[in-house]
Amino acid sequence: MAITTVPGTTRQPGRPEPPYPSSRRRTSLGRKVRDNLTGHTFLIGALVCFAVFSWYPMVRGIVMSFQRTRRGETTWVGWDNYTRIIDDPSFWTAWKNTFYFTFLALVLGYAVPFFVAILLNEFRHARGYLRILVYLPVMLPPASALFLFKFYAYDPSEAGLFNAILAALHLPTSEWMQSPGMTMPAMVLASTWMNMGSAVLIYLAALQNIPGELYEAAELDGAGIWRRIRHVTIPQTRLILALLAMMQIVATMQLFIEPLILANGAGTGDSATSVAYLIYQHGFFQNDLNGAAALGVIMLIVLAGFSAVYVRLTAKQD
Amino acid sequence: MSVPQYRKAAAIALVAGLGLSLTACSTKSDDAAKDASGKVTITVDCQPVGAQKELLKNWNDDVVEFQKQNPNIVIKSVSVGEQCNNPPDFTARLAGGTVTDVFYGYMTDLQQVLDSGQAMDITEYVNKDTIPTWDSVDPALKGVFTDGGKLYAVPVKNYSMGLVYNKVLFQRAGLDVNNPPKTWAEVRAAAKKISALGNGIAGYSEYSAGNTGGWHFTSLLYSQGGQVLTEDGKKADFNNAMGKQVLQNLKDMRYGDNSMGSRQLLQWGDLLTNAGAGKVGMFIGAPDATQAIVSQFQGKFQDWAMGPLPGQDGAAKATLGGGEGYFFKKGLTPEQVKAGLKWIAYQKLTPGKGQFDYVRAKPQNYPVGLPQPLLFANGSDAQKKEVELRKANANVDTANFAIFEANPVPIKGEPRNAQAIYAVLDAAMSGVLTNPNANIDALLKTAEEKVNQLLATAS
Numbered sequence: 001m002a003i004t005t006v007p008g009t010t011r012q013p014g015r016p017e018p019p020y021p022s023s024r025r026r027t028s029l030g031r032k033v034r035d036n037l038t039g040h041t042f043l044i045g046a047l048v049c050f051a052v053f054s055w056y057p058m059v060r061g062i063v064m065s066f067q068r069t070r071r072g073e074t075t076w077v078g079w080d081n082y083t084r085i086i087d088d089p090s091f092w093t094a095w096k097n098t099f100y101f102t103f104l105a106l107v108l109g110y111a112v113p114f115f116v117a118i119l120l121n122e123f124r125h126a127r128g129y130l131r132i133l134v135y136l137p138v139m140l141p142p143a144s145a146l147f148l149f150k151f152y153a154y155d156p157s158e159a160g161l162f163n164a165i166l167a168a169l170h171l172p173t174s175e176w177m178q179s180p181g182m183t184m185p186a187m188v189l190a191s192t193w194m195n196m197g198s199a200v201l202i203y204l205a206a207l208q209n210i211p212g213e214l215y216e217a218a219e220l221d222g223a224g225i226w227r228r229i230r231h232v233t234i235p236q237t238r239l240i241l242a243l244l245a246m247m248q249i250v251a252t253m254q255l256f257i258e259p260l261i262l263a264n265g266a267g268t269g270d271s272a273t274s275v276a277y278l279i280y281q282h283g284f285f286q287n288d289l290n291g292a293a294a295l296g297v298i299m300l301i302v303l304a305g306f307s308a309v310y311v312r313l314t315a316k317q318d
Numbered sequence: 319m320s321v322p323q324y325r326k327a328a329a330i331a332l333v334a335g336l337g338l339s340l341t342a343c344s345t346k347s348d349d350a351a352k353d354a355s356g357k358v359t360i361t362v363d364c365q366p367v368g369a370q371k372e373l374l375k376n377w378n379d380d381v382v383e384f385q386k387q388n389p390n391i392v393i394k395s396v397s398v399g400e401q402c403n404n405p406p407d408f409t410a411r412l413a414g415g416t417v418t419d420v421f422y423g424y425m426t427d428l429q430q431v432l433d434s435g436q437a438m439d440i441t442e443y444v445n446k447d448t449i450p451t452w453d454s455v456d457p458a459l460k461g462v463f464t465d466g467g468k469l470y471a472v473p474v475k476n477y478s479m480g481l482v483y484n485k486v487l488f489q490r491a492g493l494d495v496n497n498p499p500k501t502w503a504e505v506r507a508a509a510k511k512i513s514a515l516g517n518g519i520a521g522y523s524e525y526s527a528g529n530t531g532g533w534h535f536t537s538l539l540y541s542q543g544g545q546v547l548t549e550d551g552k553k554a555d556f557n558n559a560m561g562k563q564v565l566q567n568l569k570d571m572r573y574g575d576n577s578m579g580s581r582q583l584l585q586w587g588d589l590l591t592n593a594g595a596g597k598v599g600m601f602i603g604a605p606d607a608t609q610a611i612v613s614q615f616q617g618k619f620q621d622w623a624m625g626p627l628p629g630q631d632g633a634a635k636a637t638l639g640g641g642e643g644y645f646f647k648k649g650l651t652p653e654q655v656k657a658g659l660k661w662i663a664y665q666k667l668t669p670g671k672g673q674f675d676y677v678r679a680k681p682q683n684y685p686v687g688l689p690q691p692l693l694f695a696n697g698s699d700a701q702k703k704e705v706e707l708r709k710a711n712a713n714v715d716t717a718n719f720a721i722f723e724a725n726p727v728p729i730k731g732e733p734r735n736a737q738a739i740y741a742v743l744d745a746a747m748s749g750v751l752t753n754p755n756a757n758i759d760a761l762l763k764t765a766e767e768k769v770n771q772l773l774a775t776a777s
Binding site (some may be wrong): 013054071073087155156159176178179267270284 | 362435528585648737748765775
């Protein structure tokens with residue numbers, strides 16, 4: 001809530017004094033701009049970049065979703081592209097796949113880094129080396145990492161890395177990306193391995209901010225490791241946990257490169273088709289840029305919903 | 319607040335630099351179509367990339383020679399990487415309006431190019447004066463690029479599909495290299511024998527991703543006498559006994575006989591990589607597939623031969639034909655169109671020049687002797703000359719393609735909106751090749767619904 005010095009209004013009790021004298025707050029816009037010339041100049045650069053590369057394409061995409069272009073002629077078609085895209089037999093499959101991937105990514109990709117961070121935090125020696133080891137996969141270009149999985153780990157023959165391990169353990173082997181039931185878990189596994197390092201570092205930073213006295217007090221009360229995690233670690237890191245969960249949802253719902261590389265697109269049938277991949281397929285394989293734009297807008301609305309929750313959580317943390 | 323001068327200067331320099339770089343990003347050409355000296359400039363894509371040293375040298379030599387013969391024309395070559403054989407790249411350039419003045423497209427791309435509004439009607443410009451061999455070009459190929467009686471592109475390459483097979487694996491499996499399978503039952507029997515060699519060898523290999531699955535489904539359907547779309551092009555026409563038979567053949571080989579290898583969801587390069595490594599006994603493809611196996615995937619020409627496309631019970635009823643051509647961007651001046659046509663005539667449609675310069679290609683080990691491109695009509699002057707030159711300079715064993723050439727199968731063109739339809743049909747192909755319990759009826763029904771929907775959208 002803004003603090004005002006307009007005569008006749010009263011300052012709320014307990015609020016601090018404004019940082020500047022009231023006369024300064026009434027300066028003209030031109031004066032304000034002049035006072036902060038350097039900042040504004042840098043801001044213009046950023047704004048131009050955002051406008052050209054983010055906002056304009058977004059607005060253009062929304063406009064295109066209500067148009068259709070045939071023979072170079074563009075006409076307004078209202079909601080036609082939306083109804084058509086929703087009638088696409090792959091539409092609900094793509095959403096189902098995307099939500100399934102997001103759910104698995106939350107279970108695996110969200111929980112695993114947290115526990116890895118706790119483990120790393122417990123180590124007194126070689127912590128630096130272990131951090132590097134955990135972070136290394138993040139430094140690999142995603143395409144390279146995924147090709148490693150595609151050709152070596154997920155090779156459906158017995159020569160594949162995972163199948164060789166399973167065979168050595170006398171467990172049944174899998175066809176991995178070729179098996180419709182394994183497509184999503186296999187993609188989450190690869191994605192978790194690739195992206196875990198960044199989340200682990202954030203969790204580690206949060207864990208190291210927890211006052212040591214809380215653990216000492218818990219230990220004095222006889223708490224074991226699980227009770228310490230439950231009653232100290234999780235409550236102390238709950239905001240970071242919530243924020244990362246939201247970021248994880250927003251990021252994983254944009255699933256694209258994994259199906260593209262690991263499953264050569266749609267995978268078996270439509271088992272790997274994500275919403276982002278369906279947009280790509282409509283736009284670049286089916287010559288239907290308007291349908292792709294409509295689907296993009298639908299995705300934007302869904303992600304905006306999650307982002308709104310994220311913004312609320314961030315505000316709470318501030 | 320006082321702002322140090324150097325910070326102001328840095329900020330202004332940053333903004334100015336950003337503005338300049340954005341200006342530099344602008345795609346608008348600043349080349350005038352005709353300069354003060356009266357020279358006409360045209361931009362042309364698909365210049366070979368730097369890694370293709372000999373092809374690039376040949377291209378550049380052609381440009382120099384052409385400009386010497388036509389001092390009023392300037393050819394600006396553009397290398398666009400994958401754009402010339404990658405549908406998504408092509409779509410992006412088309413949608414972004416960044417195609418060159420004369421631009422490459424598949425025979426399947428006409429509808430898409432027309433929808434984008436970027437193609438020019440070149441009917442009035444194309445004749446014997448601009449392209450001396452024009453009367454020899456197969457009328458069917460001209461038809462592919464014609465819409466509503468108007469011509470939108472010049473065909474420069476054509477192919478048809480057959481059965482490509484590995485002679486070495488045939489011999490090792492005790493099969494007759496001079497008698498390739500003629501029916502799908504024979505393909506199945508041969509595939510079983512080849513896969514029995516073990517060591518990860520697939521008797522028969524097939525695509526199912528990146529549009530290539532749908533492309534091959536179409537060819538296999540044609541071999542049965544089927545068609546992808548109804549005659550009026552308004553509805554899907556593959557959800558029937560012939561479509562089912564195509565998928566059933568593959569499912570039987572994949573899961574009944576285990577003769578198709580374990581790795582599926584293959585795209586163009588995946589299958590050819592396996593072929594180059596000697597792990598594939600048979601696949602369907604055009605003659606230039608052998609060229610790719612050799613030039614890109616470390617295979618050997620002498621290992622590969624071709625037979626006609628197999629049919630279900632006898633000879634195939636038809637085979638898929640396709641190819642490529644060059645479109646002209648809307649808004650070119652008549653001089654630019656004529657200059658572009660002259661260049662295409664020189665580089666693509668003159669026996670002994672450009673792509674038909676077999677004397678130059680022979681010592682470079684660029685394959686000469688493959689039965690394509692099938693550009694000129696049978697018996698035409700240009701065809702006779704081209705075949706004569708090809709035979710005189712052959713550096714691959716033409717006997718390997720003799721059975722294919724001696725048993726021609728009627729060529730059937732690609733359906734309207736082919737790339738979009740192929741993308742849909744990939745799912746049916748991947749379904750039977752990766753799921754032993756795949757329901758063929760359901761796969762075809764879903765694909766039919768999708769294709770009907772996209773046809774309704776496109777109309």
